Amino acid sequence: MSLIYPRDSLKAHPLNATPAYGSTVKRAPSKPLILLPHTLSETTGPVFGHTGVAAGDSDLTRQHQGEPLGERIIVSGRVLDEDGRPVPHTLVEIWQANAGGRYVHVRDQHPAPLDPNFTGAGRALTDAEGRYRFVTIKPGAYPWRNHHNAWRPAHIHFSLFGPSFLSRVITQMYFPGDPLFKYDPIFQSVTDERARERLISRFDLGTTEPEWALGYTFDIVLRGRNATPVEEPHDH
C-alpha cells in the first residue's frame, strides 16, 4: 500500500520548546528543523512479527507469581491511519507506573512501594482490523519535580511504529476526567484542544468485564493516508 504523509498533520504535535516543561529548556533544538523529503529511507520501516511478542506479553497482571495490587483494567482500541483505515499487525509497546504511582525503573525515587507482582511493561500486535488489547492495573498519579507540587495525571506510555519511519510515535494515554490535566505541562504541551482530547481514553462499559475489570478504549491515529482512495465499483 502506498501512503502519503501530509505535513499538516504534524501540527497536532507539541513543540519541543515548551518551557513550562522544564526538561525541554536545555534539550529542545534552538535552530529550525530542516524539511526532509520523504525518500525510501522515510517511507519504509521495521516490521515486527510475532517473534517480538510472546504470549502473555499483553497481560501485565500475570507476569509474576501473584496478582498486582490496584484496580484491574482492560485497555483496548484500534490503531488507525489518517484515513481511518486500520493499521493491522503493528507493534504496540506500553509501560506504566504501578497502582501507587511508582515505576520499576532504578532511578524512580518516589517514596511509594514497589509491587513485587507488577513490572508494568507490555507488548501486543494489532490484529487484522487494527485492534489491540491489554490487561493491566490502573496506574497511580505520581509527583515529579518540574515545579512546586507537580503531579503527573495517571497515564500509560505507548510506543508505536506503524508502516514507516514517518509514522513512528511515542505518546501517553490518559484517563477521562483527571483533575490533574490542567496543571500538567506535558499534557498541556499539546496546544490544540481537539488533539489533546485524542490522548484521553474513554471509559467503555462495552469492554468492561463483569466481576472482573473496567474497560477503557484508546484509539490511536498514526500518520499516513492512502495515496489513491479506492472507489467502490457499484457506488454512484
Added chain:
Amino acid sequence: MTTETQARQAAGPDFGITPSQTIGPFFAYALTPRAYGGPELATEQVAGEGVEGERIRIEGHVYDGDGAVVIDAMIEIWQADARGRFNTSGNAGFSGFGRAEATAEGGFHFETIRPGAIEGPGGTMQAPHLSVSVFARGILVRLATRIYFEGEPGNAADPVLALVPAERRETLIAKRDENGVYRFDIRLQGEGETAFFAA
C-alpha cells in the same frame, strides 16, 4: 460512496493524528530492558555475523544545551542493507532496525554494516546513511536526524545533505577514529547543534 467515507463513518468524525508525548525518564525497563532481564525487541546489534557488507561500529554521546551528557535517551536507527535495499527477506541476520539506550556513562553504540546508496528524489542517489530517531525526557516529539559517513564520495551529491546549511553539514557526518570506530555525537541544542529534520 467511497470506502474512505465508510471508514470515516465507522470510526468517528475526527482523524487527526494522535499527538506525540515524551518518552519520559523511565522507559528502560520496557523498551531497552537488558539490565532488567526483560525481553529485548531490538538491540544495538543491527547486523549479525555473516551478513553481507562492511561491518561498522558507531559510538556517540548525547549532549544537552549545557554540554551535559544526557543519560536517559533512546536512539533508534533504520537503514538499508549493503545493496541499498530495505525490508529484504532472505537477508537473514539483518533487520535494518536498531535500538540503543544512552547509558549512565552517556554513551550509545550500534554494530551494523555500512548501508548501500539508495535512490533519492528526482533520479538522484542518496549517499549511504542511517535514519535516526532520538527520544528522551524533555523531548516531546521524536527528533529525526541522519548519520552519514566521513570520506564517502557520494556525500557531495546527496540531495538531503544539500538541504542542510553548509556550516551544519558536518554535524551529520560520522568520523572514523584511529580504531576504525565511527564517532557520532548528538548535540540537542546550542554550540554544534545537530541538524534535525521535520520529517
